[in-house]
Amino acid sequence: MDLKKRHFKLKFKFRLFLSVAGIFLFIALFVSLLFSMTSLKNAKDNDYRGSVMVLERISSQIASLYEQMDVAATSITKNSTLRGTVLNLNIRDSQLTQQQMMEELEKTRTIQKTLINMMFSPIISNVLLYNRNLDYFYYTGLYLHDEGLLKRALSSDRSFEKLMEARYDQLYLGPHLSPWSGDDKVVLSAIRNFSDITTTQDTLVEIQVPYAHLDSICRQESFGDEKEIVILDSGCRQIYPYEETVTVLPPETIDHIVAQFRDGVPDFYSDEYAYYGSSILNNRFHVLLVSNQSTLAQYRKQNATNTLLAVILILTTTCAIIFVIISIVSKPLNQMIRYINALSLDQDAPLNLSSDFLDEFELINSSFNQMLVKLKDSIKEVYEAQIRESNANLAALQAQINPHFLYNALNSISAASEIYGSEVTSRMCQQFSSMMRYITSSSPEAKLTEEIRHTRNYLDFMKISYDGSFDYTVDAPLETANLFLPRLTIEPLVENCFKHGFRECLPPWHITISCAIEGASWFIRIADNGSGFSPEALSDFQEFKDAYGSRKTADLYRDLEIDGLGLKNIYGRLFLYFNGNVDMYIENGGSRALCVSRPDNQNSPGGCLITIRGEITHD
Incomplete structure (x- = not known):
C-alpha cells in the first residue's frame, strides 16, 4: 500500500507539473506572439501618425513661406x-x-x-x-x-x-x-x-x-538618416533638394516613388521604404516625406529576438518555481485533508472513505463542500443576528422620539389652556389625539404623504399656541407621495424651529417645507427665518456625522439622550433605515426675524435650511 501511494504521489506531482507547465507555455507563447504583433503594429501606426503630422507641419510652413511672399507682392501691386x-x-x-x-x-x-x-x-x-x-x-x-x-x-x-x-x-x-x-x-x-x-x-x-x-524647414534633426523631404513641382519634377540627391534611399527607389506618386498613389508603405505625400498652393507643389524602413525592420528583428529570449527565460524560471511549489504543496496534502475533515464533518457522522479512494483533490472537494454548507449556515445566523440588532437599534431610536414629542405637546396644551380656555384646549386635545395615533403606530416607517399630513396637524396645533405669529407653506409634489422614510422625520425638524430657531427672534415667523425628486435623488428641505444655528452647533453636528459611519451601530443610539434628540436622533434613524445611503445638510443664511436676545446676531446670517438627500432605489 505504501508503494502504491508513493507511485501515485510521484505520478500526480509530475502530472500536475506537466499540466500547469503546458498551460503556462501556451499562454506565454500566445501572449508573446500577441505582444510582438501588437508592438509591430503600434510601431507602424506611430510611424504613420508621426510622419503624417510632420508632413502636414512642413507643408503648412512651406505654404506659409510662399504666402508671406505673395502678401508682399500683392501689397505692392x-x-x-x-x-x-x-x-x-x-x-x-x-x-x-x-x-x-x-x-x-x-x-x-x-x-x-x-x-x-x-x-x-x-x-x-x-x-x-x-x-x-x-x-x-x-x-x-x-x-x-x-x-x-x-x-x-x-x-x-x-x-x-x-x-x-x-x-x-x-x-x-x-x-x-x-x-x-x-x-x-x-x-x-x-x-x-x-x-x-x-x-x-x-x-x-x-x-x-x-x-x-x-532648407531649414525641410531638414529636421529628428529625421536622422531615415527620413527626408522631397518637393516636386506640378509636373512631378524634383525641385528639392536643389541639385542634390536624396540620401536616405537609392536613386532608383526615389524614381520609383515619383512614378508611383505621378500615377495617383498618394502614400505607400512597405518593409523597404515608405512615403507620404501632400499638395500645397493649388497643387503647384507636392511635398513627399520618404522613409527608409530598414530601421523598422531592424527593430522588428531585434524585438523578435528579445521576445524569444524573454519567453525562454520566463518559461525556465516559471517551470522551476512551479515544480518547487508543487513539491512543497504535495507533501502536506493529506494533512490538509484531515484538517478540512475535522473542521467540516459532524462528530456523530464521520466521513467513511474506502481504502482505494486515492484521489486527494476529490477528497478536498468533498470536504470543502461540507465545510461550505456549515459556513453558509453560520453566515446566515450572523446576518439574521445583525438584522435583529439593527431593528432593535431603530426601535430604540423611535422610542426616544415618541416621548420627546409627547412632552413638548403636553407643554403646549397646558400653556394654551391658561390663555384660551377650555374650547381651544379641547380642539388642541383632539388634534393631539390624532397626532398620537400617528406616532404610536407599530410601523417604524411611513409614506411621505402621511408624514406631511402629521406635520400639518402639528403646525396647525402650534398656530393655536402662538396665536397666528407664524405661517407655513408645504410643497410636496405628487411624484414624492410614495417615498418611504422613518416615521417622525419631518415633524421633529419643524418642532426644532420653535424650540431653537424662533426662541430668540421676534415674529412674524415662517416655515417652508419642500419635497422634490431631482434625477436619481430625492430631497426634503425645511427652511425657517429664525436665528439659525451657532457655528459650534453646526461643527458639533458635522463631527457627529463624520464619526457615525465609522462606529458600530450598537453603540450609536446610546449617545442620543432625550434632551439632545433633535438632529442627531433623526440622522441616526435615517442612517439605519437607509443603510447609510442618505445625507443631511444644515446651512445658515437667508432672511431672518429680528433677534432680540442676541444683538450680535444682527451682523450674522439668519435663518436655517436643513436638507435631507437620498438615492431613489427600485426594489
Missing part, C-alpha cells in the same frame, strides 16, 4: 500711389525734357520707397519691379552689382509669359538660381503683375526669399 507711378512710366515718351527727368527721378524715389516698405519680413532678400518691354528695372534688398547682367537678364526674362500660361494671379517659382545676381544664389520667388489695366499688366513685381529658409 495694390498700392494706389505706386500703381499711378507705374502707369505714368508705361506711357511716358522716349525723349524727356529736364522737367520730365526731374519727375522721373521723383518716380524712382517713390518706387524705391514703396519697395523698401515691403521689406517688412526678415525672410525677404529682394523686392524687384521691372518691365521687360519698356526696359526698366527697380529693386531693393541685396545689392545687384552687374548692370550689364541685369540688362541681359531683363531682355531674356519670360516670367510674364509663364504668368499668363499658368492662368493664376501669381506665379510661384521653386528653388532656382537668381537670374539677376550673377552668382550661385538659390532663391524662391513669388511674382505678380499689375493686372488691373492692360497698360500695366506686363510690369511685374517679384519677391525673393533665400533657399536657406526652405
Whole structure:
C-alpha cells in the first residue's frame, strides 16, 4: 500500500507539473506572439501618425513661406500711389525734357520707397519691379552689382509669359538660381503683375526669399538618416533638394516613388521604404516625406529576438518555481485533508472513505463542500443576528422620539389652556389625539404623504399656541407621495424651529417645507427665518456625522439622550433605515426675524435650511 501511494504521489506531482507547465507555455507563447504583433503594429501606426503630422507641419510652413511672399507682392501691386507711378512710366515718351527727368527721378524715389516698405519680413532678400518691354528695372534688398547682367537678364526674362500660361494671379517659382545676381544664389520667388489695366499688366513685381529658409524647414534633426523631404513641382519634377540627391534611399527607389506618386498613389508603405505625400498652393507643389524602413525592420528583428529570449527565460524560471511549489504543496496534502475533515464533518457522522479512494483533490472537494454548507449556515445566523440588532437599534431610536414629542405637546396644551380656555384646549386635545395615533403606530416607517399630513396637524396645533405669529407653506409634489422614510422625520425638524430657531427672534415667523425628486435623488428641505444655528452647533453636528459611519451601530443610539434628540436622533434613524445611503445638510443664511436676545446676531446670517438627500432605489 505504501508503494502504491508513493507511485501515485510521484505520478500526480509530475502530472500536475506537466499540466500547469503546458498551460503556462501556451499562454506565454500566445501572449508573446500577441505582444510582438501588437508592438509591430503600434510601431507602424506611430510611424504613420508621426510622419503624417510632420508632413502636414512642413507643408503648412512651406505654404506659409510662399504666402508671406505673395502678401508682399500683392501689397505692392495694390498700392494706389505706386500703381499711378507705374502707369505714368508705361506711357511716358522716349525723349524727356529736364522737367520730365526731374519727375522721373521723383518716380524712382517713390518706387524705391514703396519697395523698401515691403521689406517688412526678415525672410525677404529682394523686392524687384521691372518691365521687360519698356526696359526698366527697380529693386531693393541685396545689392545687384552687374548692370550689364541685369540688362541681359531683363531682355531674356519670360516670367510674364509663364504668368499668363499658368492662368493664376501669381506665379510661384521653386528653388532656382537668381537670374539677376550673377552668382550661385538659390532663391524662391513669388511674382505678380499689375493686372488691373492692360497698360500695366506686363510690369511685374517679384519677391525673393533665400533657399536657406526652405532648407531649414525641410531638414529636421529628428529625421536622422531615415527620413527626408522631397518637393516636386506640378509636373512631378524634383525641385528639392536643389541639385542634390536624396540620401536616405537609392536613386532608383526615389524614381520609383515619383512614378508611383505621378500615377495617383498618394502614400505607400512597405518593409523597404515608405512615403507620404501632400499638395500645397493649388497643387503647384507636392511635398513627399520618404522613409527608409530598414530601421523598422531592424527593430522588428531585434524585438523578435528579445521576445524569444524573454519567453525562454520566463518559461525556465516559471517551470522551476512551479515544480518547487508543487513539491512543497504535495507533501502536506493529506494533512490538509484531515484538517478540512475535522473542521467540516459532524462528530456523530464521520466521513467513511474506502481504502482505494486515492484521489486527494476529490477528497478536498468533498470536504470543502461540507465545510461550505456549515459556513453558509453560520453566515446566515450572523446576518439574521445583525438584522435583529439593527431593528432593535431603530426601535430604540423611535422610542426616544415618541416621548420627546409627547412632552413638548403636553407643554403646549397646558400653556394654551391658561390663555384660551377650555374650547381651544379641547380642539388642541383632539388634534393631539390624532397626532398620537400617528406616532404610536407599530410601523417604524411611513409614506411621505402621511408624514406631511402629521406635520400639518402639528403646525396647525402650534398656530393655536402662538396665536397666528407664524405661517407655513408645504410643497410636496405628487411624484414624492410614495417615498418611504422613518416615521417622525419631518415633524421633529419643524418642532426644532420653535424650540431653537424662533426662541430668540421676534415674529412674524415662517416655515417652508419642500419635497422634490431631482434625477436619481430625492430631497426634503425645511427652511425657517429664525436665528439659525451657532457655528459650534453646526461643527458639533458635522463631527457627529463624520464619526457615525465609522462606529458600530450598537453603540450609536446610546449617545442620543432625550434632551439632545433633535438632529442627531433623526440622522441616526435615517442612517439605519437607509443603510447609510442618505445625507443631511444644515446651512445658515437667508432672511431672518429680528433677534432680540442676541444683538450680535444682527451682523450674522439668519435663518436655517436643513436638507435631507437620498438615492431613489427600485426594489
